[in-house]
Amino acid sequence: MSTLQGWPDLPDDLLHSIVPRLGSFLDLLAFAAACSSWRAAFSSYPSKHTLLQMLPPLLLQPDVHECPPRPRPFSNSLVPTHSCHVTDLANQGTYMRCQIPRFSPFGESKSPQSPLDSSYFGGVSYGHLILFNQNQSCLVIDVFTGVSFSTPKLPVDENTFLDHASLTAPLTSPNSYLMVTKGRHYFFWRVGSKSWLRRSLHNGTIEKVMVFKGQIFGMDNDCRLIIMNLVPRIRIQKITVDPGESMHNKWHLPHPWLVACGDMLLLVGCHRSFPSTGDTFEAFRLDLTSEPAKWMKVEKLENWAIFISTDDRSQPLCCMNPERWGGRSNSIYxxxxxxxxxxNFELDKPLQGNASTPTIFICRGRASMMQPTWVVPSMFYS
Known part of the structure; x- marks a missing residue:
């Protein structure tokens, strides 16, 4: 009869009962980092998808300067690195930072030379930072573990500046692709393969990409919706969508975001490109059951909250029942x-400042450097 020798020997069923009682991603990361057996138990936990919905994403803040004496609980193997402050809304009293690769757009003249000095930001997807480099390949780095890999060279000219990159599924998925866009051109690399596949649209420039229920949706610069299927072959088609009575026309929301929120694919935005004091956010749900498809007005997000990053290329994330950690439902962070x-903005209510911050202006856009970004660690997608 075997006996327990210590904490690492706790049975998986007991460890699995602990996991849902941990109230933040930081606590769960610490749990998985305790020892190899606990990490294995977390990896086999069957309801990680529920954790994704119940906890707020972590906020990476590369623009926050850190004090050197602070501990570094998470670091990666790429050097030199840039210290990135991490905020967990569910555990704000705990200090944390990670080390992300230093690449030229950080613009620190006194920093050590880096092999990534010719690289620039492409996106954050499924817990991975994606960089483009000068030789027209991509470097994909796990934000919290530092595990990285490079792709084959893209079939583009040397001076081509690429627009956007995202994973179509977690790396553990058998059908995970890295998708890169440049204008009306899509490039797909099946993870682990030796070459890229290329597809093109007849017109339009892709500006938004969102994975929803295993399918990839995109929106071009003319607010046209696109759907992509990867299996059994890559196929791209445009979807005819009726803006509906509430939206008036497709330009009702300039520069909106596509958001996968539970079982809804939403179009979220306000009437100005840069949200500020007095602006009101609206949301519309895609109804694919009608012919043609329609954007239907959503009065409330109910028990959901949405998290939108500064850089438009980072996919918005969602959380259910944010009151559990002190957040607010029906809100956009x-x-x-x-x-x-x-x-945070409350849906369909004007944003109001306060005595200390009477005027609020939200920056957004696309830059070569990494902007503050909401992210979920990759281990929660495995």
Whole structure:
């Protein structure tokens, strides 16, 4: 009869009963980092998808300067690195930072030379930072473990500046592709393969990409919706969508976000490109049961909250029942540069400032450097 020798020998069923009682991603990361047997138990936990819905994503803040004496609980193997502050809304009293690769857009003239000095930001997807480099390949780095890999060279000219990169599924998925866009061209690399596949649209430039229920949706610069299927072969088609009575026309929301929120694919935005004091956010749900498809007005997000990053190429994330950790349902969370902190809009209600911050202006766009970004560690997708 075997006996327990210590904490690492606790049975999986007992460890599995502990996991849902941990109230933040930081606690869960610490649990998985305790020892190899606990990490294996977490990997085999059958309801990680539920954890993804119940906890707020972590906020990476590369623009927050850190004090050197602080501990570094997470670091990766790529050097030199840039210290990145991490905020967990469910555990704000705990200090944390990670080390992300230093590449030229950080613009620190006194920093050590890096082999990534010719690289620039492509996106954050499924817990991975994606960089483009000068030789037209991609470097994919796990934000918290530092595990990385490079792709084959893309079939583009040397001076081509690529737009956007994202994974179509977690790396553990058998059908995980890295998708790169450049104007109306899509490039697909099946993880582990030796070459890229290329597909093109007849017109339009892809600006938004979102994975929803195993399918990839995109939106071009003319607010046209696109759907992509990868199996059994890559196929791209445009979807005719009726803007509906509430939306008036497809330009009702300039520069909106595509958001996968539970069983809804949403179009979220306000009437100005840069949200600020007095602006009101609206949301519309895609109804694919009608012919043609329609955007239907959503009055409330019910028990959901949405998290939108500063860089448009980072996919929005969602959380259910945010009141569990002190958040607010029916809200949209952004990063507010002036305070180095987050701020939230309530859907369909004008954003109001306060005595300390009477005027609020939310920056957004695309840059070569990494912007504050909401992210979920990759281990929760495995």
């Amino acid at each position: 952004f990063y507010f540069h002036d305070s180095n902190n987050w701020i």
